[in-house]
Amino acid sequence: MNQAAISATIWPIAFFPLLGALLAYVLGRKERDWAGIIATAASALSFLWVVKLVWALPEAHYFEDQLFQWISLADLKVDFTFRVDQLSAVMCMVVTGVGTLIHLYSTAYMHEDEGRHRFFAYLNLFMFSMLLLVLGGNLMVLFIGWEGVGLCSYLLIGFWFKNLAYAAAGRKAFVVNRIGDAGFLLGIFLLLHLVGTTDFVALQPAIMSGNVALGTDFYTLVALCLFVGACGKSAQIPLFVWLPDAMAGPTPVSALIHAATMVTAGVYMLARMGFLFVLAPAALAVVLVVAVATAFVAATTALTQYDIKKVLAYSTVSQLGFMFMAAAAGAFWVAIFHVVTHAFFKACLFLGAGSVIHGCHHEQDMRHMGGLYKKMPITCITYGVSVLAIAGIFFFSGYQSKHAILGALEHWHNPHLKEWIEYILILVKFTAFLTAFYMTRSFVMTFLGEYRGHAHPHESPWPMTVPLIVLAVLGAFGGLALSGSLGFSLEHYLAALNFGAAAEHHHESIAAALINSWTGLLGVGLAFVMYTQLKELPGMFLRLVPPLSKLLSGKYYFDELYGAIIVRPLEGLAAFLWKVVDQGMIDGMVNGTAAFVDATGELRRITQTGQLRYYALMLFGATVFFIIFYYVL
Amino acid sequence: MVPITHYLILALLMFSIGVVGVIVRRNAIVVFMCIELMLNSVNLTFVAFSKQWGNLDGQIAVFFVMVVAAAEAAIGLAIILSVFRAGQSIETSDAAELKF
Numbered sequence: 001m002n003q004a005a006i007s008a009t010i011w012p013i014a015f016f017p018l019l020g021a022l023l024a025y026v027l028g029r030k031e032r033d034w035a036g037i038i039a040t041a042a043s044a045l046s047f048l049w050v051v052k053l054v055w056a057l058p059e060a061h062y063f064e065d066q067l068f069q070w071i072s073l074a075d076l077k078v079d080f081t082f083r084v085d086q087l088s089a090v091m092c093m094v095v096t097g098v099g100t101l102i103h104l105y106s107t108a109y110m111h112e113d114e115g116r117h118r119f120f121a122y123l124n125l126f127m128f129s130m131l132l133l134v135l136g137g138n139l140m141v142l143f144i145g146w147e148g149v150g151l152c153s154y155l156l157i158g159f160w161f162k163n164l165a166y167a168a169a170g171r172k173a174f175v176v177n178r179i180g181d182a183g184f185l186l187g188i189f190l191l192l193h194l195v196g197t198t199d200f201v202a203l204q205p206a207i208m209s210g211n212v213a214l215g216t217d218f219y220t221l222v223a224l225c226l227f228v229g230a231c232g233k234s235a236q237i238p239l240f241v242w243l244p245d246a247m248a249g250p251t252p253v254s255a256l257i258h259a260a261t262m263v264t265a266g267v268y269m270l271a272r273m274g275f276l277f278v279l280a281p282a283a284l285a286v287v288l289v290v291a292v293a294t295a296f297v298a299a300t301t302a303l304t305q306y307d308i309k310k311v312l313a314y315s316t317v318s319q320l321g322f323m324f325m326a327a328a329a330g331a332f333w334v335a336i337f338h339v340v341t342h343a344f345f346k347a348c349l350f351l352g353a354g355s356v357i358h359g360c361h362h363e364q365d366m367r368h369m370g371g372l373y374k375k376m377p378i379t380c381i382t383y384g385v386s387v388l389a390i391a392g393i394f395f396f397s398g399y400q401s402k403h404a405i406l407g408a409l410e411h412w413h414n415p416h417l418k419e420w421i422e423y424i425l426i427l428v429k430f431t432a433f434l435t436a437f438y439m440t441r442s443f444v445m446t447f448l449g450e451y452r453g454h455a456h457p458h459e460s461p462w463p464m465t466v467p468l469i470v471l472a473v474l475g476a477f478g479g480l481a482l483s484g485s486l487g488f489s490l491e492h493y494l495a496a497l498n499f500g501a502a503a504e505h506h507h508e509s510i511a512a513a514l515i516n517s518w519t520g521l522l523g524v525g526l527a528f529v530m531y532t533q534l535k536e537l538p539g540m541f542l543r544l545v546p547p548l549s550k551l552l553s554g555k556y557y558f559d560e561l562y563g564a565i566i567v568r569p570l571e572g573l574a575a576f577l578w579k580v581v582d583q584g585m586i587d588g589m590v591n592g593t594a595a596f597v598d599a600t601g602e603l604r605r606i607t608q609t610g611q612l613r614y615y616a617l618m619l620f621g622a623t624v625f626f627i628i629f630y631y632v633l
Numbered sequence: 634m635v636p637i638t639h640y641l642i643l644a645l646l647m648f649s650i651g652v653v654g655v656i657v658r659r660n661a662i663v664v665f666m667c668i669e670l671m672l673n674s675v676n677l678t679f680v681a682f683s684k685q686w687g688n689l690d691g692q693i694a695v696f697f698v699m700v701v702a703a704a705e706a707a708i709g710l711a712i713i714l715s716v717f718r719a720g721q722s723i724e725t726s727d728a729a730e731l732k733f
Contacts, residue, residue, distance in 0.1 A: 610728075
């Protein structure tokens, strides 16, 4: 980051949502409908401030806002700093832009919910935390935001906490995230211990100069620790199990937190610390393996899901895998590119799913949908556009970012895994094909054919359709607009993220682009034919290989595996500590003391008869005894 | 002159009668009188030793004991009166409620 700092006022970006959260809760308690308006306005104000700053941000500069010194120990000084550089600018635009649309959508989606003041307060609190995360000038501030979004995620997944399964899903997300955070914290502490700072501007030259005593091993260790944190937040194997369960939250939450913004925090962090990761090729190889495995496992699981939100959840996990692939190849700008396009089309897909669920009166099972294109044309078209986008068909935004990811993987410089990259690429392309397949399946099952449910579906009101249209337009044209066709190139804009990786420019014709999107076309086409014309085929295919279909519909038995090796032993240990150690030993000691006193008292009571003569006898007896004892014996 | 042994044997007898009375008798006033008997047996030994050694300290001690005995008599009789008022009895075995 050889850039110059310009001081600017950044804090209002984060301050508006914080104030909004407070006001939405306090005023919303009196009048529920105000909460949505306040929260949406706060988010929109924040977006406007971001636009104002980003508009003014000159090339090769960054804005800085030093608020106060947060920690001051002997050698450790941590400032509470906000920075807006190009990377933060892109993330802020996505967070506040998509966030505002989802706030607007939520005002209609949640309009009947009794607790919507709570909902909007949490949602705005989430925006605040997320902005803290992307604006933070050092890892410590980033970490506050990191934990803040985790908290808000927990609160919003368990928003309908009266349903115990939903509350448990929130808890699961929280606990799994803590595992990742432990790794992240270790990474931060290692950096603090050996480099002495976590400030990005100071860290980058310190790391890149190579003056750190331990060299490559140290970089690898720190990179892996940070990646563990990213795994938790961004739902990668082995810590991805919480994200499908997180669909228990209201659908706008799934769109904002569990698709567009929070789950991409891991990718953002990797991009932010990219200068460290490029020095640790072994760590990047690990990232690639994890990312490819996650993308593949999640994509295959999505094939057999019937809950529309579960399909989208697994698809999100899979797409996050794609982002990490790009990061693993050192092409951090590509990862961010996919973060942005994914935010557009996946938010649109989730909001579309929410619109369908809203229209079908809380029906989530795709087997009870179908034929909705007549009833919900706007939702259908926007969903369809987003499916084409995520499938990576040329022109739509997913194509540009996915193509860039494949391009980055083809130029794999890393000495590790070099001989395997060919096969990995085949697997990645197959996963891209699967993505197109299962997304088209969900589209066909939901919108085409005959309606199979019993509700009376209706199109959603304007606050829900407007965000859908805006996001669909962004999902359609966003990729093209960001890839330089309209004079703005994200690659050029994020040049600071390019750490010596060879930049390649290739202009392709439309025909070549269409050929390049063959995986997507194939997936869309095949799924379309299979689910509209040859409806028996998918069932036959699954019956043909029963173990495979069982494995897939069982979601690879990850939950069962973790249950067997982690959760149940822990529960057993907890039961042991409770029943044996706490109730047996600790309570036993306390109660035993009391029982001892009680028993000896009982014994002593025999002598207390209340008879004066008896006491007198004992008195004289004792006197005589002692006299004899001392003087005679 | 009567040898001191005689005084001491008399005091021992009085003391023993007192002890046995306190232990055996139930009437609170009799118990009280037995305590007086014990005090006076001690007084007797004080006076006897005082005469034996030609020393007045013992006789002074007797005065103290008599003063204490007088005070004790006042308080003791008041207690016995209260016990009687409460339970219509001065049997010590009847005043056995103050126990756990």
